[in-house]
Amino acid sequence: xxxxxxxxxxxxxxxxxxxxxxxxxxxxxxxxxxxxxxxxxxxxxxxxxxxxxxxxxxxxxxxxxxxxxxxxxxxxxxxxxxxxxxxxxxxxxxxxxxxxxxxxxxxxxxxxxx
Amino acid sequence: xxxxxxxxxxxxxxxxxxxxxxxxxxxxxxxxxxxxxxxxxxxxxxxxxxxxxxxxxxxxxxxxxxxxxxxxxxxxxxxxxxxxxxxxxxxxxxxxxxxxxxxxxxxxxxxxxxx
Numbered sequence: 001x002x003x004x005x006x007x008x009x010x011x012x013x014x015x016x017x018x019x020x021x022x023x024x025x026x027x028x029x030x031x032x033x034x035x036x037x038x039x040x041x042x043x044x045x046x047x048x049x050x051x052x053x054x055x056x057x058x059x060x061x062x063x064x065x066x067x068x069x070x071x072x073x074x075x076x077x078x079x080x081x082x083x084x085x086x087x088x089x090x091x092x093x094x095x096x097x098x099x100x101x102x103x104x105x106x107x108x109x110x111x112x113x114x
Numbered sequence: 115x116x117x118x119x120x121x122x123x124x125x126x127x128x129x130x131x132x133x134x135x136x137x138x139x140x141x142x143x144x145x146x147x148x149x150x151x152x153x154x155x156x157x158x159x160x161x162x163x164x165x166x167x168x169x170x171x172x173x174x175x176x177x178x179x180x181x182x183x184x185x186x187x188x189x190x191x192x193x194x195x196x197x198x199x200x201x202x203x204x205x206x207x208x209x210x211x212x213x214x215x216x217x218x219x220x221x222x223x224x225x226x227x228x229x
Binding site: 004006036041042043044045046090098099100101102103104105106107 | 164217
């Protein structure tokens with residue numbers, strides 16, 4: 001079965017520290033990959049997406065993600081975290097020809113210490 | 115331009131009742147998708163509609179149904195509510211039916227509580 005796994009339920013980092021959120025996928029063929037952020041009371045906002053080509057993808061708000069086919073991973077990174085980055089982060093995958101049917105991971109809640 | 119809007123914001127229903135949730139997509143967007151997000155979990159795909167036709171259905175019982183209107187707004191209906199239906203229901207719109215080509219924009223959701 002197709003699935004997306006985010007191994008870390010909660011992560012706490014200090015403001016200014018670097019961040020890496022993990023995401024692993026299990027699909028028959030390499031899916032399209034996405035990272036979304038959800039702040040309390042808000043909908044989901046797309047941070048970045050990977051379809052093909054360069055395995056290092058740049059997104060909004062200073063985020064980037066690296067696709068590693070050999071590890072079936074698509075980890076999200078940020079060099080320096082700001083307090084406003086505290087939110088829930090979701091990795092999602094879309095199978096080829098799957099329309100808009102995104103499969104989401106369970107999410108990682110990021111807390112930022114001052 | 116206004117984003118995706120959903121109504122109501124919050125809703126409390128009793129087991130066995132019926133509920134209708136509404137979604138208005140971004141102007142010009144013809145595709146609407148519905149997701150259920152149970153507390154502490156990621157969203158799960160329920161339905162996709164494009165040009166008023168169902169284009170995808172997730173693994174949900176027949177108690178869940180949806181439709182899309184000529185103005186591309188959409189309704190999600192849930193019959194015979196169960197406690198487990200308590201969740202945040204998210205609507206997403208996009209210009210076309212392929213999320214690989216067009217970004218989906220999510221609304222703020224409707225928080226449904228079933229007691």
